[in-house]
Amino acid sequence: MRDPSRYPHLFAPLIVGTRTLRNRIAHLSMTTRMSADRRVTDTLLNYYASRAQGGAALIVTEPVSGARFQNAPHKVRIWDEASEPGLARWAECVEREDCRLLAQLQDPGRGRHERGRNPDALGASALADDLSWTVPHVLSLEAVERMIADLAQSCRRLQRCGFSGAELSAAHGHLFHQFLSPWMNTREDRYGGDLAGRCRVLTELMAAVRAECGAEFIIGLKLPGDDGLDGSIGPHDAASIARHLLSAGSADYLCFAQGSHSYALDRHLPDLHGPRAPYVDLTRRLKLELPGIPIMAAGLITDPAEADAILAAGAADLIGLGRPLVTDPAWGLKCAEGREADIRYCVSCNSCWAAITEHRALSCDNNPRVGASDEVDWWPTRATERKRVVVVGAGIAGMEAAWIAAARGHEVWVFTAAGEVGGKTRLLSRLPGGEALSSIYDYQALAAKKSGVRLELGVRASIDDVRSLRPDSVVLAVGAEMSWPRAMPSSWRDAGCVLDLRACMLQMLEFRERQSGTAVIYDRDATEGTYAAAELLDRLFDRVVILTPRDRIAEDVPLVSRLGILRRFAFQGVESITLVELDENSRLEDGVIGYKNIYTGKAAEIADVALLTYATPRAPDLRAFRGLETEAEIHVIGDAYAPGTTMAATAHGHRVGNCL
Numbered sequence: 196m197r198d199p200s201r202y203p204h205l206f207a208p209l210i211v212g213t214r215t216l217r218n219r220i221a222h223l224s225m226t227t228r229m230s231a232d233r234r235v236t237d238t239l240l241n242y243y244a245s246r247a248q249g250g251a252a253l254i255v256t257e258p259v260s261g262a263r264f265q266n267a268p269h270k271v272r273i274w275d276e277a278s279e280p281g282l283a284r285w286a287e288c289v290e291r292e293d294c295r296l297l298a299q300l301q302d303p304g305r306g307r308h309e310r311g312r313n314p315d316a317l318g319a320s321a322l323a324d325d326l327s328w329t330v331p332h333v334l335s336l337e338a339v340e341r342m343i344a345d346l347a348q349s350c351r352r353l354q355r356c357g358f359s360g361a362e363l364s365a366a367h368g369h370l371f372h373q374f375l376s377p378w379m380n381t382r383e384d385r386y387g388g389d390l391a392g393r394c395r396v397l398t399e400l401m402a403a404v405r406a407e408c409g410a411e412f413i414i415g416l417k418l419p420g421d422d423g424l425d426g427s428i429g430p431h432d433a434a435s436i437a438r439h440l441l442s443a444g445s446a447d448y449l450c451f452a453q454g455s456h457s458y459a460l461d462r463h464l465p466d467l468h469g470p471r472a473p474y475v476d477l478t479r480r481l482k483l484e485l486p487g488i489p490i491m492a493a494g495l496i497t498d499p500a501e502a503d504a505i506l507a508a509g510a511a512d513l514i515g516l517g518r519p520l521v522t523d524p525a526w527g528l529k530c531a532e533g534r535e536a537d538i539r540y541c542v543s544c545n546s547c548w549a550a551i552t553e554h555r556a557l558s559c560d561n562n563p564r565v566g567a568s569d570e571v572d573w574w575p576t577r578a579t580e581r582k583r584v585v586v587v588g589a590g591i592a593g594m595e596a597a598w599i600a601a602a603r604g605h606e607v608w609v610f611t612a613a614g615e616v617g618g619k620t621r622l623l624s625r626l627p628g629g630e631a632l633s634s635i636y637d638y639q640a641l642a643a644k645k646s647g648v649r650l651e652l653g654v655r656a657s658i659d660d661v662r663s664l665r666p667d668s669v670v671l672a673v674g675a676e677m678s679w680p681r682a683m684p685s686s687w688r689d690a691g692c693v694l695d696l697r698a699c700m701l702q703m704l705e706f707r708e709r710q711s712g713t714a715v716i717y718d719r720d721a722t723e724g725t726y727a728a729a730e731l732l733d734r735l736f737d738r739v740v741i742l743t744p745r746d747r748i749a750e751d752v753p754l755v756s757r758l759g760i761l762r763r764f765a766f767q768g769v770e771s772i773t774l775v776e777l778d779e780n781s782r783l784e785d786g787v788i789g790y791k792n793i794y795t796g797k798a799a800e801i802a803d804v805a806l807l808t809y810a811t812p813r814a815p816d817l818r819a820f821r822g823l824e825t826e827a828e829i830h831v832i833g834d835a836y837a838p839g840t841t842m843a844a845t846a847h848g849h850r851v852g853n854c855l
C-alpha cells in the first residue's frame with residue numbers, strides 16, 4: 196500500500212486481543228453459498244483470498260457448522276476431522292496476506308427468511324419466529340452444553356488449521372440472540388431468566404473457547420444494538436448485555452448490528468432510503484458505555500472518507516464492511532493508493548442478499564466477478580486481434596460491454612440517443628433511495644474514458660450509421676420499453692392521457708410541483724423501481740394508490756428491502772389494493788377510475804384521480820437493426836435480449852465485452 200496518509204485513521208494499526216491488525220478494515224460475515232457438499236471450494240477460497248489481497252485486515256467468514264447438530268449443506272462443516280485440509284487452505288490463502296481470518300459461529304435457530312416453517316429448527320424456547328412463525332424444537336440443557344463443548348472443539352480445530360479466531364454472532368435474530376432476548380427466551384433453566392441467565396450461553400462459550408485456544412485466539416462478539424422488537428433488546432439493554440458479557444467473559448472486540456428475524460429485518464441491511472452510516476451514532480453511544488474494548492461499526496458505510504471520519508471521531512475502532520467488499524474486494528487497496536474513483540461502490544440494492552436467500556451464490560449488481568480468481572483490481576486482458584466494435588445503447592449493459600471491449604484493445608464506438616450514459620438506471624438513480632445506483636454507470640463511464648471508448652451522446656444511431664463504421668462486431672444494447680397493459684382500453688393510450696411509469700417519472704422529476712388529487716399506479720411489475728416511483732409521487736400528490744392483480748406488492752423485491760418499502764409506505768400512507776385489474780370496461784372520466792377484482796369481477800372506484808400511470812414488464816424492439824446480422828457479428832444484450840434485473844444487465848455486458 197503506497198499512500199495511506201489520506202485516511203490516517205483507517206490505515207492505523209489496531210491491537211485486538213493479543214494481535215495487531217494492519218489497518219481498521221474488517222470484512223463482515225456474509226453467507227456466500229460458495230461451498231459445496233459442506234466443504235470449501237476454489238470459488239470460496241478465491242472470494243476470501245481476494246478480500247484479503249484487497250486490503251482487509253480482518254475477515255469474518257460466513258457462518259460455519261461448528262456444532263454436531265449443524266449440517267446445513269450450504270455451510271462449511273468444521274466439526275469433523277475431514278474438514279481440516281479445506282480449513283487449512285482457507286486460512287492459508289487469507290492469513291498469508293497479513294489478514295486475520297475469523298470463522299463465524301452461529302445458528303439461525305428459529306429464524307428463517309424463506310417462506311414456510313423450518314421443521315428442523317432448534318431454539319432457546321418454543322416461541323414462534325417473528326417472521327416465519329417457525330416454532331423451534333427447544334434445546335435441552337444437555338443439548339446446550341453439548342453445543343458449547345462442540346463449538347469450543349471446533350475453535351480448537353480452526354486454530355490448528357491456521358485461523359486467528361472466531362466471531363460468535365448473537366445478532367440478527369440468530370440462535371444466541373434468541374437466548375439473549377427476554378422476548379425470545381422464556382427458559383426456566385440456567386440459560387434463561389435474568390440477564391445473567393440469558394447471557395450464560397455466551398459467557399460459557401467464551402470461557403470454553405478460551406480454555407481450548409488460549410489468549411492468542413481472537414474472540415469477537417456480534418451483538419444486537421437495537422433489534423427493533425418491543426420487549427426485546429433496545430440500545431439500553433444492548434449496553435447492559437455487552438457490559439455483562441465483558442465482565443463475565445473475555446471478548447476481544449464487539450460489533451453491533453440492528454434488526455432481527457421480524458418485521459424489523461430491513462434494519463439488517465440499511466439502504467439509501469435512510470441516512471448513510473445510520474448506526475454510527477448508536478455505536479458511538481455504546482462505545483462510550485463500553486470502554487477498553489475495540490468496537491466495530493457496521494451498516495451502510497461505503498465511503499473511505501466517511502469511514503475515516505467515524506474513526507477520527509472516536510465513534511468506533513474498526514470499520515466493518517459487508518456489501519461494499521462484495522462489490523469491490525480491493526476497496527482498501529484502492530483507498531490506500533488514492534484511487535477512490537476506481538472503486539466499484541456498493542449500490543445497496545440488496546441483490547446479494549436476494550441471491551443467497553434464493554439459494555444462489557453471492558453475486559452483485561455492480562461486480563460481475565464475485566468469486567473469480569482474478570477479482571482483485573481486475574482489468575481486462577488484451578485481445579489478440581483488434582476489432583471495430585459498435586455498441587448501440589449506453590445503459591449499464593452496453594457501457595459494461597463497451598469499456599471492457601475497449602480495454603481489451605478494440606476500437607469501440609457507443610451510440611446513445613440520450614445526452615448521458617446510464618440509460619434507465621440513471622432514471623432509477625434519481626428516484627427516492629436510488630442515488631447510489633449512479634455508481635454503476637459512473638464507474639463504467641470512467642473506465643470507458645480511460646480505455647478510449649468513443650462516446651456518441653445524443654445520437655440515435657440508425658442501421659446506416661452503424662454500417663458506415665464497418666464494424667466487425669455490433670452490440671445491441673437498446674433496452675426495452677414497458678408495454679401497454681393488453682386489457683387496458685386503447686382509447687386511453689390514443690388520448691395520450693396515460694403514460695408508462697418511466698415516461699411519467701421523467702415528467703415528474705422535471706416539474707416537481709405539488710398537485711392535488713390522487714396518483715394511481717397500475718402495477719404489473721412488482722420490482723423496486725415501481726415503489727421508488729410511488730414514493731416520489733407521494734411527495735407530489737395528496738394520495739397514492741397502487742392497484743395490482745397480484746396478492747401482494749413488491750413481491751419481486753428482496754424480502755429485506757421489501758419490508759423497508761412496507762415500513763415506509765405505512766408511514767407515508769401509500770395505499771395498495773391487491774387482486775384487482777383494469778380492463779377494457781374500466782372507466783376513467785371526471786377524475787374517477789374504475790377497477791375490478793380479478794376473481795369476482797366486482798367493480799370499485801377511486802375518486803379524485805389526478806394521475807394514472809402503469810408499470811409493466813418491458814419488451815425489446817430490435818426491428819430497426821434487422822439485416823445487420825449478415826454484415827457483422829451481432830450480440831444482443833441486457834434488456835434488449837431479455838428484460839431482466841440490473842444484475843443480469845451488468846453481467847451480460849461483462850460477459851460479452853470479454854468475448855469480443
Ligand SMILES: Cc1cc2nc3c(=O)[nH]c(=O)nc-3n(C[C@H](O)[C@H](O)[C@H](O)COP(=O)(O)O)c2cc1C
Nearest residue numbers: 223224225226258364494495496516517518547548
Ligand atoms: C448477502 C449478505 C449475507 C449476510 N449474511 C450474514 C451472516 O450469515 N451472518 C451475519 O452475522 N451477518 C450477515 N450479513 C450481515 C452483514 O454481516 C452486515 O451486518 C450487514 O450487511 C450490514 O453491513 P453493510 O452495510 O456493510 O453491508 C449478511 C449481509 C449480506 C448483504
